[in-house]
Amino acid sequence: MAHWMKNLKVQPNSTSLEEARKRTFEFFRLACRSIPSIMEIYNLQDVVSPSQLRSTVASQIRKNSHVTNPKVIDMLLFKGMEELKNFVDHAKQRHHIIGQYVVGRKGLVQDLGPKDEGISNFLKNFYNSKYS
Amino acid sequence: MGLGLLASRTLLRSGKIQPGNFTSLLRRCIVSTTELQNAEAAQAQAQPDTDLPKRSPVGGARVHFPNPEDAIEVFVDGYPVKIPKGMTVLQACEIAGVDIPRFCYHSRLSIAGNCRMCLVEVEKSPKPVASCAMPALPGMKIKTDTPIAKKAREGVMEFLLMNHPLDCPICDQGGECDLQDQSMAFGSDRGRFTETKRSVVDKNLGPLVKTVMTRCIQCTRCVRFATEIAGVQDLGMLGRGSGEEIGTYVERLMTSELSGNVIDICPVGALTSKPFAFKARNWELKGTETIDVTDAVGSNIRIDSRGPEVMRIVPRLNEDINEEWISDKTRFFYDGLKRQRLNDPMIRGPDGRFKAVSWRDALAVVAEVIHQVKPDEIVGVAGKLSDAESMMALKDFLNKMGSNNVWCEGNGPNPNADIRSGYIMNTSISGLEKADVFLLVGTQPRVEAAMVNARIRKTVRATQAKVGYVGPATDLNYDHEHLGTGPQILKEIAEGRHPFSSTLTNAKNPCIIVGAGVFERNDKDAIFSVVETIAGRAKVVRPDWNGLNVLLLNAAQAAALDLGLIPDSGKKIESSKFIYLMGADDVNLEKVPEDAFVVYQGHHGDRGVYRANVIFPASAFSEKEGTYVNTEGCVQTTVPAVPTVGDARDDWKIIRALSEVAGACLPYDSLSAIRSRMRTVAPNLLNIDERQPATFSYSLKPESHQETGTVPFGTVVENFYMTDSITRASKVMAQCRTLLLKI
Ligand code: SF4
Numbered sequence: 001m002a003h004w005m006k007n008l009k010v011q012p013n014s015t016s017l018e019e020a021r022k023r024t025f026e027f028f029r030l031a032c033r034s035i036p037s038i039m040e041i042y043n044l045q046d047v048v049s050p051s052q053l054r055s056t057v058a059s060q061i062r063k064n065s066h067v068t069n070p071k072v073i074d075m076l077l078f079k080g081m082e083e084l085k086n087f088v089d090h091a092k093q094r095h096h097i098i099g100q101y102v103v104g105r106k107g108l109v110q111d112l113g114p115k116d117e118g119i120s121n122f123l124k125n126f127y128n129s130k131y132s
Numbered sequence: 133m134g135l136g137l138l139a140s141r142t143l144l145r146s147g148k149i150q151p152g153n154f155t156s157l158l159r160r161c162i163v164s165t166t167e168l169q170n171a172e173a174a175q176a177q178a179q180p181d182t183d184l185p186k187r188s189p190v191g192g193a194r195v196h197f198p199n200p201e202d203a204i205e206v207f208v209d210g211y212p213v214k215i216p217k218g219m220t221v222l223q224a225c226e227i228a229g230v231d232i233p234r235f236c237y238h239s240r241l242s243i244a245g246n247c248r249m250c251l252v253e254v255e256k257s258p259k260p261v262a263s264c265a266m267p268a269l270p271g272m273k274i275k276t277d278t279p280i281a282k283k284a285r286e287g288v289m290e291f292l293l294m295n296h297p298l299d300c301p302i303c304d305q306g307g308e309c310d311l312q313d314q315s316m317a318f319g320s321d322r323g324r325f326t327e328t329k330r331s332v333v334d335k336n337l338g339p340l341v342k343t344v345m346t347r348c349i350q351c352t353r354c355v356r357f358a359t360e361i362a363g364v365q366d367l368g369m370l371g372r373g374s375g376e377e378i379g380t381y382v383e384r385l386m387t388s389e390l391s392g393n394v395i396d397i398c399p400v401g402a403l404t405s406k407p408f409a410f411k412a413r414n415w416e417l418k419g420t421e422t423i424d425v426t427d428a429v430g431s432n433i434r435i436d437s438r439g440p441e442v443m444r445i446v447p448r449l450n451e452d453i454n455e456e457w458i459s460d461k462t463r464f465f466y467d468g469l470k471r472q473r474l475n476d477p478m479i480r481g482p483d484g485r486f487k488a489v490s491w492r493d494a495l496a497v498v499a500e501v502i503h504q505v506k507p508d509e510i511v512g513v514a515g516k517l518s519d520a521e522s523m524m525a526l527k528d529f530l531n532k533m534g535s536n537n538v539w540c541e542g543n544g545p546n547p548n549a550d551i552r553s554g555y556i557m558n559t560s561i562s563g564l565e566k567a568d569v570f571l572l573v574g575t576q577p578r579v580e581a582a583m584v585n586a587r588i589r590k591t592v593r594a595t596q597a598k599v600g601y602v603g604p605a606t607d608l609n610y611d612h613e614h615l616g617t618g619p620q621i622l623k624e625i626a627e628g629r630h631p632f633s634s635t636l637t638n639a640k641n642p643c644i645i646v647g648a649g650v651f652e653r654n655d656k657d658a659i660f661s662v663v664e665t666i667a668g669r670a671k672v673v674r675p676d677w678n679g680l681n682v683l684l685l686n687a688a689q690a691a692a693l694d695l696g697l698i699p700d701s702g703k704k705i706e707s708s709k710f711i712y713l714m715g716a717d718d719v720n721l722e723k724v725p726e727d728a729f730v731v732y733q734g735h736h737g738d739r740g741v742y743r744a745n746v747i748f749p750a751s752a753f754s755e756k757e758g759t760y761v762n763t764e765g766c767v768q769t770t771v772p773a774v775p776t777v778g779d780a781r782d783d784w785k786i787i788r789a790l791s792e793v794a795g796a797c798l799p800y801d802s803l804s805a806i807r808s809r810m811r812t813v814a815p816n817l818l819n820i821d822e823r824q825p826a827t828f829s830y831s832l833k834p835e836s837h838q839e840t841g842t843v844p845f846g847t848v849v850e851n852f853y854m855t856d857s858i859t860r861a862s863k864v865m866a867q868c869r870t871l872l873l874k875i
């Protein structure tokens with residue numbers, strides 16, 4: 001299954017932002033391609049759809065869209081790859097993926113929503129937890 | 133024994149004695165109380181101390197001298213104390229700071245003197261005396277820790293334990309048992325009893341009190357409590373000698389509304405709480421001192437919780453409100469806190485089913501709807517259990533939205549909030565004890581406010597005060613005169629045509645109590661003006677005595693009136709388009725128009741939820757900090773004991789959040805900020821634990837020209853055990869209802 005990931009190793013640093021950008025897209029495609037097998041491994045058909053997972057991956061990447069240092073991007077890509085590999089190798093369990101990328105996804109996307117701009121701290125705390 | 137053994141060991145080690153002697157020495161050392169075997173000799177040795185340290189009374193109590201000439205002086209362990217005449221030896225010892233062990237004596241009950249645990253030695257009396265039953269006489273020399281007294285206690289303890297089962301490991305009283313503690317402190321270190329113990333058949337006292345009668349030590353506290361305080365002749369003592377049993381004679385249930393208190397006064401585990409049986413040990417519980425909200429009395433309680441669960445509720449001493457008793461509803465409704473809880477914000481979909489949504493979505497939907505209706509079509513109703521903070525927030529929010537239609541349920545269509553003396557108990561609950569004639573108008577205190585009823589009963593018992601009652605036939609547990617059922621009787625009394633009016637005028641401290649059920653009547657103003665006429669004739673309101681009272685029904689009522697939660701008109705619900713129910717379950721929801729949008733904010737899925745379009749889950753009184761005002765105007769706060777369930781939030785926070793989403797942001801976002809807002813509206817709400825008497829009296833009130841109707845007064849509380857959303861969700865309360873109320 002994971003034959004193409006078998007021999008992953010740390011790539012040499014990207015020389016420019018361009019190259020880092022290209023690698024990011026490659027990583028995204030790789031992740032998208034492995035989504036069907038992840039769905040299979042973790043039996044996710046009835047909790048989430050492939051497109052939802054894809055947009056989760058995309059929003060995770062977009063969360064770091066402000067990063068311009070190629071070295072930092074390389075590091076983030078490496079971490080992303082590590083996470084992906086863990087999923088593909090079944091090194092994680094079902095609740096990990098559900099907790100972080102299916103249920104947790106809502107908070108992830110909403111935290112970035114323009115709706116929350118300009119609301120008071122009180123309201124932010126109110127949404128976040130009952131103890132505040 | 134520890135010291136003796138230690139001493140003999142050191143002797144042995146230092147080689148002063150031969151091991152051969154040792155056995156005999158050891159044998160003598162083991163006996164804990166050698167002197168006791170020869171009390172007289174040891175007593176002769178005891179030397180009177182000359183320089184005694186100053187002692188303070190047990191529990192920091194203060195002595196009150198009714199008339200100072202009657203003070204007498206006694207000596208407790210050589211220490212002189214001044215006490216009022218008529219006190220018992222036991223009370224004198226307490227004032228001297230000596231706690232005498234006791235089982236049957238209880239300061240609020242009559243004296244029985246049948247356990248003999250309180251024996252002390254009194255100089256010149258031939259035998260030790262039972263201090264709880266012996267009046268202290270001038271110059272008495274009381275000795276509480278002489279060998280004779282100790283020996284007497286040890287003996288009594290041994291007799292008590294003789295027939296007491298050894299089931300501490302499975303007894304719910306374990307850890308808070310008087311017998312356990314006192315046998316540790318005063319008992320012998322071994323038993324000599326080898327016979328079989330007696331056993332007694334358990335009695336069924338109903339769904340609240342569990343009995344294990346073999347554990348009973350025949351102190352008769354429960355019998356005295358039932359007859360004296362609760363006013364039911366249910367319990368009694370059967371048989372004599374070793375056949376003595378506590379029971380109901382014929383199999384019947386204990387039907388008092390105060391029956392749970394026998395659990396607290398039973399010194400052993402004979403009477404324990406049935407719902408709490410085998411649930412927890414008392415040392416694993418966390419106690420939170422808070423107040424009760426199921427009626428308007430605001431009884432002081434302690435919530436014992438384990439983790440997130442309320443395990444039991446027990447009373448807390450407050451002489452001004454509930455003394456040390458609480459009603460059964462207060463004590464046992466807590467299982468309702470675990471059932472039917474709302475834990476997620478929900479929106480009713482087109483198919484009529486609720487769907488859980490996030491707070492964000494729920495608030496957004498409500499904020500959108502509230503902008504689509506006209507300001508005077510917005511209505512807010514605060515529920516029975518609301519705290520002052522959230523009612524303040526609700527009122528401020530609706531006012532900001534342009535509506536002034538906000539009230540608290542139970543206060544009726546046009547409440548009088550201007551004159552505070554018109555809606556609180558001016559005499560104060562403890563002040564009721566000074567009254568000598570009561571007139572109850574349209575109120576059945578026994579079910580509306582059990583603790584107030586207990587005070588009235590106490591007064592009636594102590595001073596033979598007369599009670600006149602106007603209202604539907606009811607069962608009050610003291611002597612009373614049923615004057616009639618309708619307001620006409622009041623008119624007769626007011627005009628002096630009724631025999632009771634002379635009773636009132638001749639009374640020294642007459643006291644009139646009007647039930648809050650009258651608030652809901654159309655002729656409310658007329659009734660109040662008739663009552664004021666009566667009050668004027670009988671001089672009920674004087675500078676030194678204010679006997680004109682209103683007995684409220686719900687915990688939220690007084691605070692709502694203090695904060696001015698009064699509607700523009702009573703007919704607003706029929707024409708409303710947007711209704712905000714803050715825990716209000718008893719509003720008549722049939723009158724709500726079909727197309728109205730109903731928001732229900734509350735902690736229980738109760739009546740209000742059936743009609744709601746959106747649900748906001750809120751926290752219950754045990755989970756939040758809130759201010760409540762009780763019927764006598766005493767301000768108290770609840771303290772959070774357990775975490776809230778699910779995604780619920782505090783009431784005032786929900787309204788604050790909604791106000792921001794709706795674009796009418798309230799200017800406070802913390803509890804202290806909302807309290808300072810309350811200060812500007814009703815400064816008395818900040819004086820926690822203080823009773824704030826009303827300053828102005830009825831004389832300032834404008835005349836009312838309404839005519840009294842002829843409709844008789846109704847029963848306000850049909851079902852004592854289920855009056856609000858929490859008690860309606862409680863299984864124990866439902867059992868009580870089916871088993872106890874049919875009688
Ligand atoms: S049941 Fe309890 S309170 Fe009643 S007599 Fe027995 S020990 Fe005393």
Ligand code: FES
Nearest residue numbers: 236247248250264
């Ligand atoms: S306490 Fe005095 S005899 Fe029981």
